[in-house]
Amino acid sequence: CANCQTTTTPLWRRDADGRNICNACGLYYKLHLTHRPVALAKPVIKRRKR
Structure with missing residues (x-):
């Protein structure tokens, strides 16, 4: 990601x-019209169990 430097995501x-x-x-x-702070980045993607 150009913003938070992550390499794994469900959608680019x-x-x-x-x-x-x-x-x-x-x-x-899209919601805030400003870039997402890096402090909000999580180290692991949690999957939903449905």
Whole structure:
């Protein structure tokens, strides 16, 4: 991810500049119109059991 440097994500997105960003950063940017703080990044992706 160009924002948080993660390498695994369920979905890759693109920001306004065309750089690849992870799903979490893309959704955060869409909601807040600012880049996601690196402090919010989690070390592990949790899967939902459905």
